[in-house]
Amino acid sequence: MQMRRGREWEGLVTCRRKSGDTLHLPSKVIPVAPYARKNEFYVYTSDTHALDRLDFPSSVDQFHPRGSIKSLRKGSYDIRSLNSDGTQNIIRRHSLVKLHSLTIEAPITRVFNIITAAQENSPAYVAQALEKVLEILRSTELYSPQLISAAPDNNKPVPADPVATDLLGGLLSQGPKPLLSGRRSSSDTATKYSQLPRPSLPLLQQQASAGIRELLAEDMSWNFDVIKLEKITDKRPLVWIGMSLMCRFDIPNTLGCDEQTLQNWLTLIEANYHPDNTYHNSTHAADVLQCTAYFLNQDRIKQLLDPLDVASCLIAAVVHDVDHPGKNSAFLCNTDNELAILYNDLSVLESHHAAVSFKHTHSDDRVNIFKALDRDTYKHIRKSIIDMVLATDMTKHLNVHVSQTKNHAALSFQGARDSPDLMSFGTPENLVIIKRMMIKCADVNNPVRPLHLAIDWAHRIANEYFSQTEEEKKRSLPIVMPQFDRTTCSIPKSQIGFIDFFITDMFDAWDALAEIPELMGHLRRNYQFWKEQEEASKNISSQTPPALTANEEESHEEETTKEMTEKSTGEDTSTQKETS
Numbered sequence: 001m002q003m004r005r006g007r008e009w010e011g012l013v014t015c016r017r018k019s020g021d022t023l024h025l026p027s028k029v030i031p032v033a034p035y036a037r038k039n040e041f042y043v044y045t046s047d048t049h050a051l052d053r054l055d056f057p058s059s060v061d062q063f064h065p066r067g068s069i070k071s072l073r074k075g076s077y078d079i080r081s082l083n084s085d086g087t088q089n090i091i092r093r094h095s096l097v098k099l100h101s102l103t104i105e106a107p108i109t110r111v112f113n114i115i116t117a118a119q120e121n122s123p124a125y126v127a128q129a130l131e132k133v134l135e136i137l138r139s140t141e142l143y144s145p146q147l148i149s150a151a152p153d154n155n156k157p158v159p160a161d162p163v164a165t166d167l168l169g170g171l172l173s174q175g176p177k178p179l180l181s182g183r184r185s186s187s188d189t190a191t192k193y194s195q196l197p198r199p200s201l202p203l204l205q206q207q208a209s210a211g212i213r214e215l216l217a218e219d220m221s222w223n224f225d226v227i228k229l230e231k232i233t234d235k236r237p238l239v240w241i242g243m244s245l246m247c248r249f250d251i252p253n254t255l256g257c258d259e260q261t262l263q264n265w266l267t268l269i270e271a272n273y274h275p276d277n278t279y280h281n282s283t284h285a286a287d288v289l290q291c292t293a294y295f296l297n298q299d300r301i302k303q304l305l306d307p308l309d310v311a312s313c314l315i316a317a318v319v320h321d322v323d324h325p326g327k328n329s330a331f332l333c334n335t336d337n338e339l340a341i342l343y344n345d346l347s348v349l350e351s352h353h354a355a356v357s358f359k360h361t362h363s364d365d366r367v368n369i370f371k372a373l374d375r376d377t378y379k380h381i382r383k384s385i386i387d388m389v390l391a392t393d394m395t396k397h398l399n400v401h402v403s404q405t406k407n408h409a410a411l412s413f414q415g416a417r418d419s420p421d422l423m424s425f426g427t428p429e430n431l432v433i434i435k436r437m438m439i440k441c442a443d444v445n446n447p448v449r450p451l452h453l454a455i456d457w458a459h460r461i462a463n464e465y466f467s468q469t470e471e472e473k474k475r476s477l478p479i480v481m482p483q484f485d486r487t488t489c490s491i492p493k494s495q496i497g498f499i500d501f502f503i504t505d506m507f508d509a510w511d512a513l514a515e516i517p518e519l520m521g522h523l524r525r526n527y528q529f530w531k532e533q534e535e536a537s538k539n540i541s542s543q544t545p546p547a548l549t550a551n552e553e554e555s556h557e558e559e560t561t562k563e564m565t566e567k568s569t570g571e572d573t574s575t576q577k578e579t580s
């Protein structure tokens with residue numbers, strides 16, 4: 001169980017000697033994750049001192065007569081405590097030597113060895129710092145920052161966890177460009193908060209290359225090229241466009257926070273998107289944010305939403321996929337992932353995105369964009385953000401939202417089309433639906449973008465799904481999206497299905513309110529493009545690259561559509577079918 005959770009396990013492994021005697025070997029299993037988050041190897045070590053002893057114990061108590069069973073489990077079998085020599089440092093090195101002697105060597109083991117070797121010839125204070133580094137590297141939570149919490153006996157913020165403190169310190173001291181590349185190495189981050197450089201927004205703009213500045217000047221245009229921004233910002237587009245758009249919408253003023261706090265917050269949120277995901281990375285968040293800003297700028301929407309609504313829409317867009325693992329909720333449920341367990345298989349990812357974003361926001365005053373809000377205002381904006389992030393779960397809400405908005409569109413929007421006064425439509429209930437629709441449309445806006453962007457996104461999401469399917473095959477898990485198989489998938493066909501069954505209805509309804517003719521024009525042209533691609537790929541046969549090869553089998557639009565549902569959890573088939 002511990003290993004499944006990626007944690008260390010320590011305890012007794014029971015062996016039997018030839019003589020029939022039972023032998024309890026104090027053992028330890030350490031998960032090793034050479035490639036980021038997933039534990040790929042387990043290193044098993046056992047204390048063979050037990051074998052050297054003359055009398056093999058036949059029970060736990062004989063072997064370790066001191067302490068209760070509980071304390072034995074916790075402490076006495078620790079490899080460190082079984083060593084008799086000297087300081088903790090030396091004991092640690094000893095266990096690392098053991099690790100080194102194993103024939104399987106993960107890259108992290110080499111890192112351990114290099115650091116341990118460096119410790120040998122270092123002055124005490126350096127050796128101590130390196131020991132801290134080793135401690136951090138041994139943690140299985142390397143990529144899950146847990147930030148600062150106030151110590152009960154002290155008013156100063158105190159690091160709850162050295163990893164988190166260093167991460168935050170590193171993030172905040174670097175400004176947007178170098179980001180994680182230069183983490184602070186000091187173990188004493190808490191005392192140096194006041195010394196952190198505080199680049200202001202003008203400084204951010206100064207750091208911008210001419211290319212970035214030129215691109216950001218177009219940040220409200222529907223033709224905005226977020227893929228280009230991704231390239232020229234070294235895969236950190238969110239903080240750049242986030243600052244640009246949120247200042248344009250006067251968010252610091254609405255929230256009563258300074259621009260530096262906003263920039264820190266954006267930097268921290270962006271750092272919690274996974275750059276290795278081909279789709280669900282911070283570029284997708286930047287794209288959804290840019291689309292949301294575009295919607296908010298439409299005349300009819302402007303009339304309906306107040307500044308706090310605007311802030312909640314932009315914030316929800318920024319955080320809506322934070323810490324996305326690159327696998328969908330169904331995969332997490334099928335693998336008994338701890339998030340699926342935590343959220344009872346219900347809107348697993350969306351719940352996580354919402355929770356994790358608030359956790360990070362409250363982790364430190366320097367990132368807390370809400371700290372100046374009074375309790376009621378904060379409660380209101382929090383509720384609104386959570387509602388919008390949860391609304392991005394396509395399997396749960398799409399049906400309801402589209403039909404609701406359609407009805408409203410039929411009842412109110414059409415009537416109000418000729419009337420300049422939309423305010424009668426802006427009831428609190430309607431505003432909730434409008435905000436949900438806005439973020440849902442923004443989340444799946446790819447097919448209504450200019451063609452070159454639409455194509456890029458279609459390949460990105462397909463590749464992320466392909467990877468999931470490959471892993472499901474490798475691990476003999478249920479295949480959640482069988483259509484997304486790299487060897488057989490037709491991307492044009494998947495796009496056609498997606499547009500037919502989701503996008504057209506959603507954007508028709510949204511267009512009735514927001515009036516977005518430019519987008520609807522792109523949708524028609526892109527749809528036509530995918531149709532032509534599909535036709536063309538039917539004619540060309542085996543020479544076509546796999547990604548564009550038409551699937552020879554009967555078309556299963558319903559399935560394809562279901563699979564294209566970005567957040568499909570696969571556990572609610574009836575809803576999806578109704579939706580289709």
Ligand SMILES: [Zn+2]
Pocket residue numbers: 284288320321392443
């Ligand atoms: Zn998304």
